[in-house]
Amino acid sequence: MTIGIVGGGQLGRMLALAGYPLGLDFLFLDRSPDAPAGQVAPLLAADFADRARLRELAARSDVVTFDWENVPVESLRGLGCPVRPSRAALAAAQDRVSEKRLFERLAIPTTRWRNVESRRDLERAMREVGLPAVLKTRRLGYDGKGQARLDTARDAEAAWERLGAAPLLYEELVPFDFEVSIVGARAADGSIVFYPLCLNTHAGGILRVTRAPHGSTRLQRLAERHLRRVLEHFRYVGVLTIEFFVRDGRLIANEMAPRVHNSGHWTIEGAVTSQFENHVRAVAGLPLGETRPLGYAAMINLIGRMPPRARVLAHPGVHLHDYGKEPRPGRKLGHCTIVAASARARDAWVRRLLPELAPDIRIP
Amino acid sequence: MTIGIVGGGQLGRMLALAGYPLGLDFLFLDRSPDAPAGQVAPLLAADFADRARLRELAARSDVVTFDWENVPVESLRGLGCPVRPSRAALAAAQDRVSEKRLFERLAIPTTRWRNVESRRDLERAMREVGLPAVLKTRRLGYDGKGQARLDTARDAEAAWERLGAAPLLYEELVPFDFEVSIVGARAADGSIVFYPLCLNTHAGGILRVTRAPHGSTRLQRLAERHLRRVLEHFRYVGVLTIEFFVRDGRLIANEMAPRVHNSGHWTIEGAVTSQFENHVRAVAGLPLGETRPLGYAAMINLIGRMPPRARVLAHPGVHLHDYGKEPRPGRKLGHCTIVAASARARDAWVRRLLPELAPDIRIP
Numbered sequence: 001m002t003i004g005i006v007g008g009g010q011l012g013r014m015l016a017l018a019g020y021p022l023g024l025d026f027l028f029l030d031r032s033p034d035a036p037a038g039q040v041a042p043l044l045a046a047d048f049a050d051r052a053r054l055r056e057l058a059a060r061s062d063v064v065t066f067d068w069e070n071v072p073v074e075s076l077r078g079l080g081c082p083v084r085p086s087r088a089a090l091a092a093a094q095d096r097v098s099e100k101r102l103f104e105r106l107a108i109p110t111t112r113w114r115n116v117e118s119r120r121d122l123e124r125a126m127r128e129v130g131l132p133a134v135l136k137t138r139r140l141g142y143d144g145k146g147q148a149r150l151d152t153a154r155d156a157e158a159a160w161e162r163l164g165a166a167p168l169l170y171e172e173l174v175p176f177d178f179e180v181s182i183v184g185a186r187a188a189d190g191s192i193v194f195y196p197l198c199l200n201t202h203a204g205g206i207l208r209v210t211r212a213p214h215g216s217t218r219l220q221r222l223a224e225r226h227l228r229r230v231l232e233h234f235r236y237v238g239v240l241t242i243e244f245f246v247r248d249g250r251l252i253a254n255e256m257a258p259r260v261h262n263s264g265h266w267t268i269e270g271a272v273t274s275q276f277e278n279h280v281r282a283v284a285g286l287p288l289g290e291t292r293p294l295g296y297a298a299m300i301n302l303i304g305r306m307p308p309r310a311r312v313l314a315h316p317g318v319h320l321h322d323y324g325k326e327p328r329p330g331r332k333l334g335h336c337t338i339v340a341a342s343a344r345a346r347d348a349w350v351r352r353l354l355p356e357l358a359p360d361i362r363i364p
Numbered sequence: 365m366t367i368g369i370v371g372g373g374q375l376g377r378m379l380a381l382a383g384y385p386l387g388l389d390f391l392f393l394d395r396s397p398d399a400p401a402g403q404v405a406p407l408l409a410a411d412f413a414d415r416a417r418l419r420e421l422a423a424r425s426d427v428v429t430f431d432w433e434n435v436p437v438e439s440l441r442g443l444g445c446p447v448r449p450s451r452a453a454l455a456a457a458q459d460r461v462s463e464k465r466l467f468e469r470l471a472i473p474t475t476r477w478r479n480v481e482s483r484r485d486l487e488r489a490m491r492e493v494g495l496p497a498v499l500k501t502r503r504l505g506y507d508g509k510g511q512a513r514l515d516t517a518r519d520a521e522a523a524w525e526r527l528g529a530a531p532l533l534y535e536e537l538v539p540f541d542f543e544v545s546i547v548g549a550r551a552a553d554g555s556i557v558f559y560p561l562c563l564n565t566h567a568g569g570i571l572r573v574t575r576a577p578h579g580s581t582r583l584q585r586l587a588e589r590h591l592r593r594v595l596e597h598f599r600y601v602g603v604l605t606i607e608f609f610v611r612d613g614r615l616i617a618n619e620m621a622p623r624v625h626n627s628g629h630w631t632i633e634g635a636v637t638s639q640f641e642n643h644v645r646a647v648a649g650l651p652l653g654e655t656r657p658l659g660y661a662a663m664i665n666l667i668g669r670m671p672p673r674a675r676v677l678a679h680p681g682v683h684l685h686d687y688g689k690e691p692r693p694g695r696k697l698g699h700c701t702i703v704a705a706s707a708r709a710r711d712a713w714v715r716r717l718l719p720e721l722a723p724d725i726r727i728p
Contacts, residue, residue, distance in 0.1 A: 013384075022677070025403065287678040316653070317654050323387075
């Protein structure tokens, strides 16, 4: 059985590495022939809108999935091959306004927001939602790109200058106690599994450190209830992630990702079945695997430059994941994972590793 | 950095899957273009004696290793590229007489044996070593192939008829309490790590079930002492395995394998760092990883036919490894691994799985 994957980044690469032991084959389509997945599986180098290559991918695959939420929905139409998760779920996640409306429709608490299509819309949004706030492009934003922060009304002009050419979302800036995410999967037969809540530390809009499990049973159940609603709404097949702000013990949905997620990378060593294996199982129509954590895990992203391999591996118990990418400032090049026997031991271990792996980051 | 691997079987395939996360690339050489490793990495299809292709492999690699102990030693000579482990270690493991002499030289207790090059040698060996015994070809034996058992003097003629064309080893059949193996690795800088002892269940000369950790601290230390001697004797770089019979608390070396070993497959999920990652780390000149077990693991080989994938994966906590091989009677097609919280829970779990995964096998 061959799984076709549109997008061949590190997520696709880790999907293939998780799926090979199950006896599955992979075929990727990516704009770059040097994409990380192309180093571990065959890859068709083509634009995401190249119908001929997309049809070739589908013809050579039993099911098609994607590793990037900005794959054009149109590209996945009429391939003559099942696409999992569905285009409807992908479409909702691609547009911040659709995403907010979905959260509201499913009674998942989210930030206050306004659709902004004109300078006048922006003024009204500022009045109605207030400040501070964030102006975001509705589409194609990730890792903090396509966003401008507004602290006072004077920031509106510059934000509009920079982003106003595209449809926008104006969103209150929620003061939060911490950020979490929940990763879960739904199988083709409707069964659902959840991973424990992940505590995320961001800097400059980029995820830097994730620790899991985190939070109370109450918070876990709440997050599961929200994620379940989205999974069932779309009859979703695959892994889905929702990021939340936590404030005074309440969850406020920030955004969702219709795919495996950076905050779930710790599951490779830290859970019985990784998020990557569970996504592959789901899209291949196989039963989902156990998500039980194997201890207290932490994941540290390696951004911009890779530390020397031999130095990282000299640390006992540190697992390295090098995505095989060319270094570039701000680029996610790899990650490290540790699994400890207690949350306290894990946090102390992370603090010892950060000066070497992410010197600009401190964890609370 | 590219690691060239001569032999592209399931061991090579699992070496590549363990090495990709470290950012390493792989290139294989195997007689069959459909070899399991060729499904996850580039592969040169050529005979193991094809000098031109071997030189191409070496030219495109930074270091060369092998996944099969019967690669001709001559094939690895003069490649202009480091070969790890060394040809000397490979040569010793390829010839049962060299192997026995090595064990004796290093004061590692082994079975009583005689070199057999003629019918007269065989008669003398029977007199001096006694019966029951096993007559084995000195070279190219694996998984019970090239062996004949002698219970009485009347079995000698048939055994000689079948095997006498090749140089042979006559070896006492040791009555044993159980069989164990130890897997360890030596890095280029001389540092050494050991995995816990593995308890092995064979049938028809083929490994069927491994459970680890097993045995007392005393037995573990004894096995480590023996393995260390071999590793240091060869200034070995990579993973090495010794199989022992255990009788009355004593270890009797059966044979060694200069490579990752079927009895070490459980380390993928059952230890902090797998035998595959540690072999790759060693040959790449990187520091070795922690070998601590993560619980009580069992590995069940899937022989001859694969059970339906969806049924295997429906068992919570069962990890599947499908090597992507065509089914054939007696062929190792894959394995399953479980990790439990106690030896007792693990054994009970194995007993529940065996009727489905290996119906002809019972574990003691």
